Amino acid sequence: MARRRRLNFNKRRGNSRVLTLATILFLMALTIAPPIKHYFTQRAQISALKSQVESNNEALEQARKELLMWRDPEYVKSQARERLHFVLPGERQYIVTDSAGQYTEExxxxxxxxxxxxxxxxxxxxxxxxxxxxx
Structure with a gap:
């Protein structure tokens, strides 16, 4: 009978150890979960910001190239001719119309x-x- 009591006590003791260990692991998971969530959220934000910085740098480089082109007087002349239909003195400008002979301005x-x-x-x-x- 005493032996049975000891076995039951050991079983209860083993069960309580497992329950205590499970409780500790559960509390640790609850404690660690929010910082891990914040970590992954911040990593996603960082990667989104890095891609935005890269696209902004590409746009900046394009703008710098365009600025350099606009500093060239020949480019400015060509753009004035193309966009504003400017002509130099002594030149004639011809505007091409559609097949019906109508000039259409888009x-x-x-x-x-x-x-x-x-x-x-x-x-x-x-x-x-x-x-x-x-x-």
């Missing part, structure tokens, strides 16, 4: 083009401003 607004030609210039301007606000 930069016009739809509202301003619907206004009759007899309207003053400021009516077209107000109409185009109103159109861009409504979009």
């Amino acid at each position: 930069s016009g607004t739809t509202v301003a083009s619907k206004i009759p030609d007899g309207q003053p210039w400021y009516a077209r301007m107000i109409a185009s401003i109103t159109e861009t606000r409504n979009q």
Whole structure:
């Protein structure tokens, strides 16, 4: 009988040890979980910021290259000719039209083009401003 009691006591003691160990491991997991979560969140933020810095550096390098191009007087001339249709004195400019012989300007607004030609210039301007606000 005494031996049985000792066996039961040892079983209970072993069970209590396992339960104590499980409780300690559970409390450690609860204690460690938030810092680990913050660690992985911060690592993700750092990697996102690194990629943003890389893309910003690429954009900055592109802007520097473009600035260097704009410092060249020949480039400025070519851009003025292309974008603003400037010509040098003594040159002639030809504008190519579509097959129907109509010149189409892609930069016009739809509202301003619907206004009759007899309207003053400021009516077209107000109409185009109103159109861009409504979009």
